Amino acid sequence: ASRSLRGGAPGPERRAEGRRRMAEARRVSFRDGRFASRKTEEAAWRRHQAAAWLESMVGPFGLTHCPSEQEFVAALRNGIVLCKAINKIQPGVVPKVVANAPCDSQPSTAFQYFENIRNFLVAVQALKLPSFEASDLEKDNLDAGSVGKIVDCVNSLKSYQERKKCSGTYGPVKYMKSPLAPRSAIHVQSENVTLGSSTPQKCLDLTEIDAEGQSSQNVGPNMEEAIGKLQRIILDCMISCKENLNQDVLKKDPVTLVGTILSNQLEKEQFKPLLQLISPEGAATKNEPNQHIECSNSQNENRLRLLEAQESELLELKTMFQEVKVDFRSLQTQFQDDITELGHNIQGISKAALGYNQAVKENRNLYNMLQEVRGNIRVFCRIRPLMNSKSISSIEHVGNDGSIMVCDPYKPQTTRKIFQFNQIFGPTTTQDEIYRETQSLIRSVMDGYNVCILAYGQTGSGKTHTMCGPSGGLSSNDLGINYMALNDLFTISTSREDVKYDIRVQMVEIYNEQVRDLLSEDTSSTKLDIRSSSNGLFNLPDAKMCPVQSPSDVMTLMLLGEKHRASGPTAMNNRSSRSHSILTVHVNGKDISGNVSCSCLHLVDLAGSERVDRSEATGDRLKEAQHINKSLSCLGDVITALAQKNSHIPYRNSKLTQLLQSSLGGNAKTLMLAHISPEGESYVETLSTLKFAQRASTVELGTAHANKESNDIRELKEQV
Numbered sequence: 001a002s003r004s005l006r007g008g009a010p011g012p013e014r015r016a017e018g019r020r021r022m023a024e025a026r027r028v029s030f031r032d033g034r035f036a037s038r039k040t041e042e043a044a045w046r047r048h049q050a051a052a053w054l055e056s057m058v059g060p061f062g063l064t065h066c067p068s069e070q071e072f073v074a075a076l077r078n079g080i081v082l083c084k085a086i087n088k089i090q091p092g093v094v095p096k097v098v099a100n101a102p103c104d105s106q107p108s109t110a111f112q113y114f115e116n117i118r119n120f121l122v123a124v125q126a127l128k129l130p131s132f133e134a135s136d137l138e139k140d141n142l143d144a145g146s147v148g149k150i151v152d153c154v155n156s157l158k159s160y161q162e163r164k165k166c167s168g169t170y171g172p173v174k175y176m177k178s179p180l181a182p183r184s185a186i187h188v189q190s191e192n193v194t195l196g197s198s199t200p201q202k203c204l205d206l207t208e209i210d211a212e213g214q215s216s217q218n219v220g221p222n223m224e225e226a227i228g229k230l231q232r233i234i235l236d237c238m239i240s241c242k243e244n245l246n247q248d249v250l251k252k253d254p255v256t257l258v259g260t261i262l263s264n265q266l267e268k269e270q271f272k273p274l275l276q277l278i279s280p281e282g283a284a285t286k287n288e289p290n291q292h293i294e295c296s297n298s299q300n301e302n303r304l305r306l307l308e309a310q311e312s313e314l315l316e317l318k319t320m321f322q323e324v325k326v327d328f329r330s331l332q333t334q335f336q337d338d339i340t341e342l343g344h345n346i347q348g349i350s351k352a353a354l355g356y357n358q359a360v361k362e363n364r365n366l367y368n369m370l371q372e373v374r375g376n377i378r379v380f381c382r383i384r385p386l387m388n389s390k391s392i393s394s395i396e397h398v399g400n401d402g403s404i405m406v407c408d409p410y411k412p413q414t415t416r417k418i419f420q421f422n423q424i425f426g427p428t429t430t431q432d433e434i435y436r437e438t439q440s441l442i443r444s445v446m447d448g449y450n451v452c453i454l455a456y457g458q459t460g461s462g463k464t465h466t467m468c469g470p471s472g473g474l475s476s477n478d479l480g481i482n483y484m485a486l487n488d489l490f491t492i493s494t495s496r497e498d499v500k501y502d503i504r505v506q507m508v509e510i511y512n513e514q515v516r517d518l519l520s521e522d523t524s525s526t527k528l529d530i531r532s533s534s535n536g537l538f539n540l541p542d543a544k545m546c547p548v549q550s551p552s553d554v555m556t557l558m559l560l561g562e563k564h565r566a567s568g569p570t571a572m573n574n575r576s577s578r579s580h581s582i583l584t585v586h587v588n589g590k591d592i593s594g595n596v597s598c599s600c601l602h603l604v605d606l607a608g609s610e611r612v613d614r615s616e617a618t619g620d621r622l623k624e625a626q627h628i629n630k631s632l633s634c635l636g637d638v639i640t641a642l643a644q645k646n647s648h649i650p651y652r653n654s655k656l657t658q659l660l661q662s663s664l665g666g667n668a669k670t671l672m673l674a675h676i677s678p679e680g681e682s683y684v685e686t687l688s689t690l691k692f693a694q695r696a697s698t699v700e701l702g703t704a705h706a707n708k709e710s711n712d713i714r715e716l717k718e719q720v
């Protein structure tokens with residue numbers, strides 16, 4: 001079958017198909033024909049209505065009951081009927097009407113007729129009614145739908161007049177309810193062209209609705225827009241529905257006709273939102289009470305359902321709220337319990353911490369006592385503040401038990417080193433705090449003990465700062481241990497009235513392995529010899545011994561000594577001490593019983609060890625550095641030998657160790673103040689200082705003895 005359909009001889013299927021197509025074509029042509037004839041009928045009906053109305057207004061003017069388009073136009077072409085009709089509605093709107101002239105008699109009359117038409121059109125436009133063009137009345141334009149426009153104009157005049165009858169006033173045509181309304185004064189001309197020519201049937205006059213409807217004066221712009229939309233939709237619907245209107249309907253009164261169309265169309269879904277907008281209170285549906293009631297019933301049901309749903313949700317929320325409340329209460333209780341427990345724990349910890357601190361303190365005291373009994377060299381360590389803010393500190397931790405942990409910040413992978421000393425002073429420790437810790441030791445000089453305080457450390461680590469003060473002893477502000485010690489000794493001597501003290505001061509330096517007297521006026525010529533005394537110790541008999549009576553005497557001498565001391569700038573320290581300085585305070589006491597005590601206090605500010613590559617020392621500075629390093633190395637040897645309790649202690653290897661022999665190996669109380677620079681760049685030197693100090697702390701000097709002799713023993717000794 002498909003083959004025969006494609007190319008073979010016409011078969012029965014093909015014939016049936018052809019029949020179907022023909023039937024369809026007939027149906028379409030019938031439908032189109034019906035539609036066209038209905039349009040014609042409707043136009044005729046409207047024309048006849050316009051003619052009848054004109055006749056009722058101006059009286060018979062030679063038209064039949066059902067005039068054709070040509071007849072209708074011919075009767076109106078001179079404009080007399082139109083002008084008379086409009087003058088009836090609005091007297092005097094066309095002031096001068098050229099009348100009683102035979103149709104198309106002369107060209108001049110034709111011109112006057114044209115004046116009639118023109119005046120009529122002006123009047124129509126003034127009333128804001130649909131208009132037409134003067135040329136629409138010409139014979140040649142009859143086929144272009146121009147008759148429809150003339151008919152529309154006449155019918156709108158008719159509606160206008162009827163409205164006037166109803167309301168008693170002639171207002172402008174209400175835009176709101178008329179499909180003609182968009183033809184406002186401004187747009188009337190152009191819309192006549194577009195709407196009137198192409199779709200003349202759209203000019204159905206619905207102004208009746210306006211007469212019945214409420215005033216739209218108060219309607220807002222949104223409402224107006226909505227109504228305009230509604231009108232256009234209704235108009236479209238009406239046009240599409242025309243084909244369903246039978247002849248009987250067409251004969252109905254236009255108001256009834258529009259009412260019928262509207263009531264059919266208003267039921268459609270597409271109007272509902274617009275109707276609601278126009279009449280939110282349901283005015284649009286007031287003619288349909290049942291529907292309204294149904295609608296409000298269903299609305300009520302919906303509301304009820306919503307209310308129920310909300311109620312149940314509310315209940316759920318209430319339950320949830322109660323649950324949360326309970327949870328919250330239990331959490332609160334738990335939280336309070338936790339807090340109480342935490343409080344107990346903190347109390348326990350703080351007690352433990354307090355106990356620990358006390359234990360540490362006791363431990364340190366015991367350790368110090370043990371050191372004293374053993375006669376160990378006590379070691380304090382002082383950390384200078386960071387001088388270069390860009391540097392990283394090598395000090396990792398400082399414990400309050402005298403421990404210190406250091407690490408090379410530039411090689412963090414290397415193991416941390418921990419050292420333990422009698423006391424550690426951080427960078428913020430003041431001179432006073434340092435002195436307070438050394439005070440008891442220094443005071444023991446007044447009881448006949450030999451005391452030695454050694455400031456040790458690399459160059460620039462703060463030895464002179466501690467011993468002489470920030471200005472190196474040249475100013476009376478922020479003084480160092482030297483001055484504070486002597487000041488203290490004077491205080492004690494004046495407070496002990498039963499003992500008479502004689503205090504004398506020596507101040508020497510060891511510069512390039514030569515001992516020089518710092519209190520002599522001519523230091524260059526005073527190279528001192530170290531002599532061994534009868535008790536095997538060394539002393540400096542030729543060094544100037546200056547008696548001091550008051551702290552100001554001491555101050556004067558110290559300033560003199562510091563002035564004479566060798567110092568010079570290096571890359572590590574602007575005012576580097578290039579010598580070891582030894583301030584010796586000799587204290588001789590004699591009480592009223594004749595008992596004597598004889599002791600000395602050595603306050604030693606060692607020159608700093610330095611790496612010449614870092615101190616960039618050359619020439620004299622280099623020679624000084626070599627001597628400094630050599631003597632410090634000798635000191636290290638002595639300390640090591642003492643720590644190892646060797647039978648031979650190499651005191652004689654340097655002037656420094658010779659002079660310090662009684663303090664390092666005798667019965668003196670010795671304190672080493674190890675100074676360190678915290679900069680990471682000085683880590684090697686810091687480590688070396690700490691190791692040296694650690695070794696020194698293991699040196700046992702034996703129990704210190706006071707150098708006191710009773711009067712009897714002294715007399716016996718003198719007799720011997």
Ligand SMILES: Nc1ncnc2c1ncn2[C@@H]1O[C@H](COP(=O)(O)OP(=O)(O)OP(=O)(O)O)[C@@H](O)[C@H]1O
Nearest residue numbers: 384459460461462463464465470573576577607608
């Ligand atoms: N605790 C400190 N607080 C503030 N500044 C300090 C402190 N210790 C040292 N300084 C400063 O560091 C610099 C070097 O100090 P100082 O001259 O005392 O070092 P030093 O160990 O005596 O050096 P050198 O062995 O070369 O003589 C000085 O400018 C000094 O004022």
